[in-house]
Amino acid sequence: MFIKELELINFRNYLNLKIEFSKGLNVLYGQNAQGKTNVLEAINFISSLRSHRTNKDRELIKWGKNKAYIKAHLNKSLGDFTVEVLIPEMSKKEAKLNGIKLSRASEVIGNVNTVIFSPEDLRLLKDGPDVRRRFIDNELNQIKPRYHYYLSLYNKVLLERNNLLKKGIDRSLLDVYDQQLAEYGSFLIFNRIEFIKKLSIICKLLHRKITNGKEELIIKYKGDILDGDINSIKERLYSLYKNSIDEDIKKGYTSKGPQRDDIEVYINGVDAKHYASQGQQRTAALSLKLSEIEIIKGEKGEYPILLLDDVMSELDLQRQKYLLDSLKDVQIILTITSLNDLEKFNISRKKIFEVSNGNIEIKEF
Ligand SMILES: Nc1ncnc2c1ncn2[C@@H]1O[C@H](COP(=O)(O)OP(=O)(O)OP(=O)(O)O)[C@@H](O)[C@H]1O
Ligand SMILES: [Mg+2]
Incomplete structure (x- = not known):
């Protein structure tokens, strides 16, 4: 998948912007x-309907x-399509797919696939x-159709349950909440376990490649429930x-439930959160992000758009090269403060834009 053109009106510091991207590196x-x-x-927003910031x-x-x-304006192997999102100050967001207004804006989620990688992700x-x-x-919002819906329902009921716990409780109402949480939560847990697998x-595999075979990366889902079909998860969660x-x-x-779950990461058998060096942790984060791209490709049949925000300067040369060389079929939009940082790479299909105070000018393509 790639984005051909982006139009912004009154978004952040842009009054009115139209920009055409290349299929390769931007x-x-x-x-x-x-x-x-x-x-x-903005590009990430039309994918998830939320800002990463x-x-x-x-x-x-x-x-x-x-x-x-x-x-x-985007393109998938099936053809061109457009996505529009309106963000009003006082009312709900609205979204259109190919010019047709969706009854709920969140229905647009899943149409545009992006992976965003910013310096915070290195942590x-x-x-x-x-x-x-x-x-x-x-990730699951993008690849599993009802995931976003269940997640928002779960969070809504969780908030109500927590309010009830704080205010003084009504046990029969609490039981209604528990049944609903078990219903929605089992969907979340089941899909998370599958995804982590x-x-x-x-x-x-990717991590072994990036580290030239020096490191083995193991990821595990951490939670109260780690296996089972959706019904058995539901029963156990309710209990x-x-x-x-x-x-x-x-x-x-x-205190229990998927809102507490986590991923554990081990490098060469050792808990990476506590024992890996900063460089090892960054490389593992890079492997996780790159895996995200492959999973979307596997599930959707198309590569997502990769958004790289300021990460080049945070990675060593070998990792930077790996990032740009290994993703030849992926549209990349990357931000950088100095073009010198790019000179060491031999990239053919690239389009360069200069961004200056809410204006964008094409410099080279
Ligand atoms: N709602 C808004 N309306 C107008 N301007 C805004 C709004 N939100 C942010 N800005 C302006 O946008 C600019 C920041 O843009 P952005 O974060 O894209 O910068 P950047 O080019 O990525 O910078 P850096 O290299 O530091 O990351 C700031 O000047 C900020 O004041
Ligand atoms: Mg920035």
Whole structure:
């Protein structure tokens, strides 16, 4: 899959932008705070309907304006298609697919596949479990049709259950919540386990390649329930909620369930979060991200668009080369502050844009 053209109106520091991308490598260069990441953020937004930088959509709207608009012309092997998203300040987001308005904006999720890699992702192993859960959820939102829907239902009921635990409880209402959480949560856990299984196989191979056979990477899902079909997960999850009620009342929140799950990563048999060097952790994060690309290709039959935000300068030369050389069939949009960083690579199909204060000019293609 690739994006042919992006149009932005009142998005971040862009008043009105139209930009045509190449199918291969696109380089957005410019000084700090000019709007490079904003472009990647917009492309990622039409994929997931959320920003990778903020939970507040209103931050995406240009200051002084009341709505932002993103339109993208894309291509898949099946043909061209367009996606439009409107982000109003006061009302709900709206989305169109091929010009037709969707009844819920979230229905657009899954049509555009992207993998975004920014400096924060290099800390994927080091940071808290929420970051790794988001990594799994983002991927599953793209490849599993109902995942996003179940995740939002789960989170909604979880919030209500937690409120009830804090306020003083009504046990019959709590049981209704537990049944709903077990229903939605079992879908999440089942799909996460399947995903981690696939991820661990691909990641192990890729990591071996990137490290020239020096390191073995093992990934494991960490949670209260680690196997089973969806019904058995549902039953066990329901019992977990039931059995932890006293603890939950004491704590004032729900202590068991998929909202607590995590991934464990081992490099050469050792827990990477606590013992791997910074360089090893970054390389493992790179392997995880690259595996994400392969999984999307496997599930969707198309490579996602790869958005690389400022990561080149954070990786050593060997890793940078690997990144650009191993992804010849993937459309890449990367941001960089100095073009000198690219000179050492021999890349043929590339288009270079200069980004300056909310304006973008083509420099070379
Ligand atoms: N809602 C908004 N309205 C107008 N301008 C905004 C808005 N949000 C952010 N900006 C501006 O966008 C600019 C930041 O853009 P962006 O993060 O894309 O920079 P960048 O080119 O990626 O910089 P760096 O190289 O530092 O990462 C800042 O100047 C910021 O003030
Ligand atoms: Mg940036």
